[in-house]
Structures are given as C-alpha cells and as structure tokens.
Amino acid sequence: MNLSDKAKQFSKSKYFLPTLFILGLFTVPYLTIPTTIGWWFYKTNRFTKRTKIITVLVPAGLFIVLIIFIVVGYVRDVEPTLALTTPTKITTDENKITIEGTYTPSDRKIWINNELIKSSDGKFVTSVDLKDGENIIKVSTGDYKRANEEIIVNKKIKQTEIPVTPIPSNTSTPIPEVTQITDEYYVITKVIDGDTYQVTKNGKSEVVRLMGINTPETVDPRKPVECFGKEASEIAKSMFTNKKVKLELDDSQGDKDKYDRLLRYFFTEKGTDVGLWLIQEGYAYEYTYNLPYKYQSQYKNAETQAKNNKVGLWADGVCVTDTPIPQPTAPTNKPVKQQQNNNSSNVSCSTNCSELTCEQAYQLLNSGCSGKDADKDGVPCEIVCPGG
Structure with missing residues (x-):
C-alpha cells in the first residue's frame, strides 16, 4: 500500500475528523470553528458523504496553505542584526535609562520589552523607566527571524543619610579639622581596585588610595582574591570610571603612603563621598590605618548600618567562613x-x-x-x- 492509499484509508477512518479538530483547536485557534462545523457535518445525516468530505477538507486545506506561507516567509526572511551602543550591564541611581542602537534591515521594527517603539533608517533611541533593584530590558528586531539583546540595569536604592556621631572630647588623639579640597576636578582614568584609583589632571596621572576604607583584595599577587572583592572592583569600575572627582587631603594621615600613593577622600560632582558610599552599599568596610581621621565616626556608623541591613558583603550567605571579612583595628x-x-x-x-x-x-x-x-x-x- 502506497502513501496515497494510506492517506485515503485514514481519511475514511473514525480518527480523521477528531485529528483535524485537535489540530485546529490547539495549532490554529481561528480554525476551530470550521473544524467544529466539520465535525457536526460528519455526525449529521442531513448531508451526503461527498458534501461532508468537501466541508472537512476546506479548513484542512486552509491550514496547509497557512503553514506553507509561514515556512516560505521564514526561509525568505533576511537574518536581522541588532547592535546596542548602551552597555549590557549598568548600575545607576537614575530613574530612567536611555537605550540606543542600530539594526538591519532598516525596514524592520524594534520592540523593547515587547512594546513597539519608534525607529527610522535602522536607528533608534528611547528611554525606559527603572524600578529599584534589577531591571531586565529585552530589545528585539526582525520579522519572522529575530535578533535579540538583553540589558541588565541595577538601580541603586538610595540610602538615608547617616548621622555623624561626634568623637568624644576625651579621645587620646583629636582629629585635626584642617583639610584641603582641590578646586579642580580630576578624572578617574583607571580603577585598580575598589579602594585604589588612578586619576588624571592636565595630562598628569597619580595613583590614589582612598582613606578610611578597605575593600576585599583582588589584585595583590601575594594574596588570594578575597570574598566579594570582584564585586567591589566591578561596581567601582562601572560607577566611577571616567567620572570627575575632587580630592580632599586629611593632614592627620599625611600626603602619601609608603607605596607613594596619594592619600585622599573622593567627592563626585554631586558631592557624594565615594568611600562612604562604598561602605554604605556593602562593598567596603571601615579601615583605620594608624591615627584617627576626619570622617572616622561617619564611616564606622555607615559600616554598622550596612551590617544591620545585610547589604553587599554583609548579606547572609555571601561570605561564609569563620571570619569572612577581616576587620582592621586601629x-x-x-x-x-x-x-x-x-x-x-x-x-x-x-x-x-x-x-x-x-x-x-x-x-x-x-x-x-x-x-x-x-x-x-x-x-x-x-x-x-x-x-x-
């Protein structure tokens, strides 16, 4: 028995119409009504057998034609490309993010999180609202064939301002009030580690060690990479690379350390204390090298709050050892x-x-x-x- 004979035999069997009904019901919903009518034709005695067969074959034929159109359209469709100029991993404290990029062919459409956006000549620019925490933004283009990209944006939760507790007057070594803040901005050209940066001004570069903080080690060849060190280094790179900062000198700590690195505090254009921010977010801990320093009380309070909030390296299960984070003491x-x-x-x-x-x-x-x-x-x- 050849294939044609098998098809004829199946069309006469009791399974033929139920099979068409199931295909119509689950594969192409808008063919379920014709299939239901066909089933009724099959059960009723009002029509001849020939009429029943024709009535059933019409929706089946339409279904086959539809499948052919889809297959041909997919085969003939050009493979699209999508290139984003926006980084695929971002950490920000802004409420919106601008997404832009290019795509080919230029007559295709662009969807962001399944919403069609305006585009022209293979280019698009749009803004997306952000919620606190992780935002996953999906960008796609194409017709039958699709090109997809995904952007992960972490919107930082703004912390409440930490009150500064004054140091008791009977402390053995009072903190000098004399500090010097540069009038001009430096540009952070390289993040060496979470607490060490290279800054440049007027073509001259300096390596700066942030005072009052320490981040888990990642670059010292004599030491293994410490818990949460990579995260601290990555957040510093994403947040502060190519950013402008003012440097503040604390006379109680001296100008440079023994490695000839400048000892400074960093302040961004918005006035954010970089060291304090890293402690608040759980990427660094307070570190007193020898003498008390200007912001010691504020930094210690920030670390206490970070521990209580279980953020960053203080989160449950992040650094699971007997002594997960070495705490320096002054x-x-x-x-x-x-x-x-x-x-x-x-x-x-x-x-x-x-x-x-x-x-x-x-x-x-x-x-x-x-x-x-x-x-x-x-x-x-x-x-x-x-x-x-």
Whole structure:
C-alpha cells in the first residue's frame, strides 16, 4: 500500500475528523470553528458523504496553505542584526535609562520589552523607566527571524543619610579639622581596585588610595582574591570610571603612603563621598590605618548600618567562613611610655614580633624595619597587631 492509499484509508477512518479538530483547536485557534462545523457535518445525516468530505477538507486545506506561507516567509526572511551602543550591564541611581542602537534591515521594527517603539533608517533611541533593584530590558528586531539583546540595569536604592556621631572630647588623639579640597576636578582614568584609583589632571596621572576604607583584595599577587572583592572592583569600575572627582587631603594621615600613593577622600560632582558610599552599599568596610581621621565616626556608623541591613558583603550567605571579612583595628596612637615598657630602648629590627607590643612594632616599622610587615599591607607583626 502506497502513501496515497494510506492517506485515503485514514481519511475514511473514525480518527480523521477528531485529528483535524485537535489540530485546529490547539495549532490554529481561528480554525476551530470550521473544524467544529466539520465535525457536526460528519455526525449529521442531513448531508451526503461527498458534501461532508468537501466541508472537512476546506479548513484542512486552509491550514496547509497557512503553514506553507509561514515556512516560505521564514526561509525568505533576511537574518536581522541588532547592535546596542548602551552597555549590557549598568548600575545607576537614575530613574530612567536611555537605550540606543542600530539594526538591519532598516525596514524592520524594534520592540523593547515587547512594546513597539519608534525607529527610522535602522536607528533608534528611547528611554525606559527603572524600578529599584534589577531591571531586565529585552530589545528585539526582525520579522519572522529575530535578533535579540538583553540589558541588565541595577538601580541603586538610595540610602538615608547617616548621622555623624561626634568623637568624644576625651579621645587620646583629636582629629585635626584642617583639610584641603582641590578646586579642580580630576578624572578617574583607571580603577585598580575598589579602594585604589588612578586619576588624571592636565595630562598628569597619580595613583590614589582612598582613606578610611578597605575593600576585599583582588589584585595583590601575594594574596588570594578575597570574598566579594570582584564585586567591589566591578561596581567601582562601572560607577566611577571616567567620572570627575575632587580630592580632599586629611593632614592627620599625611600626603602619601609608603607605596607613594596619594592619600585622599573622593567627592563626585554631586558631592557624594565615594568611600562612604562604598561602605554604605556593602562593598567596603571601615579601615583605620594608624591615627584617627576626619570622617572616622561617619564611616564606622555607615559600616554598622550596612551590617544591620545585610547589604553587599554583609548579606547572609555571601561570605561564609569563620571570619569572612577581616576587620582592621586601629592601633593606639599614644607614644610608648617608659613606665609601660622599661625595655623599649632595647628593641630592634631583630627582635621577634612575639616579644613586642603593637606600639613597638609600629615604631620599628616607621623607623625602617620593613621586615616587620611581611605582607606589605601596612600592619606590622600581625601576631600582636590585628587588622593585617
């Protein structure tokens, strides 16, 4: 029995019309009515067998013609292309984002999140409203064949301003009020790490270490990449690369560190303290190197709030270790008194760290005993000075 005979036999079987009905019901909804009528024709005795067959074959023929048109249209359709000039991953605090790009063929249409937008000559520009948190924006173009792109935008939730708690008047080392803010803006040309940046002004570049903060390590070849370090570095790159900032010097900390990096605070054109923002969002923690600094109280309060809100590196399950985030502590800034250590004059670079106090370790490091800081993180003898 050939294929034609099998088709004729199937058309006469009791399964023929139910099969057409199911195809019409689930494949092409607007053919269900003709198929239903065909089923009624099949069951009634008012019409001849020939009339029934013709009535059933008409919707089946229409269905086949429709499928042929779809297949031919798909085969003949040109493969579209879509190129976005907007980055595919963005973090912003704005309420809207502008999306633009180009596409080919130029007579196709553009959809953003399944909504048709205005476009012409293969180009389009539009704006999309953002909600707090993650926004997934889908862009597509084409006819039968489609080209698709996806943009992920993280809209930062604005934090409430953190009150500054004044340092008690009986502190051993008062914070100097004298600071210097540059009148001109620098441009951040490179983000080395979450707390270290390269800035440029008038063709001259400087490497700057942000004061009062520390981010998990990512670039030190002597150390493994620390938990949440990549996230801190990526957010700094996306938020601050090519941005203008003013630098603020704090006389209590000096001009440069031992690596010849400028020690500064950053302030954006809108007045945002970059270091404070990184702490608030959970990308950095407060870090007191030696002496108290101008914004120490504000930074410490910001870290406490970030911990309470469980944001960033403080979120549950983000850094799951016994001690997920090393918390540096500020060594005291009082001079070593003779009555406290009668042997202070006998210590030297060869004295073991276990025989020193933290104050003595810092004195030796500042006197040139670089061996006391084996990992070059600015904290000597970490067996007696925590925070390295």
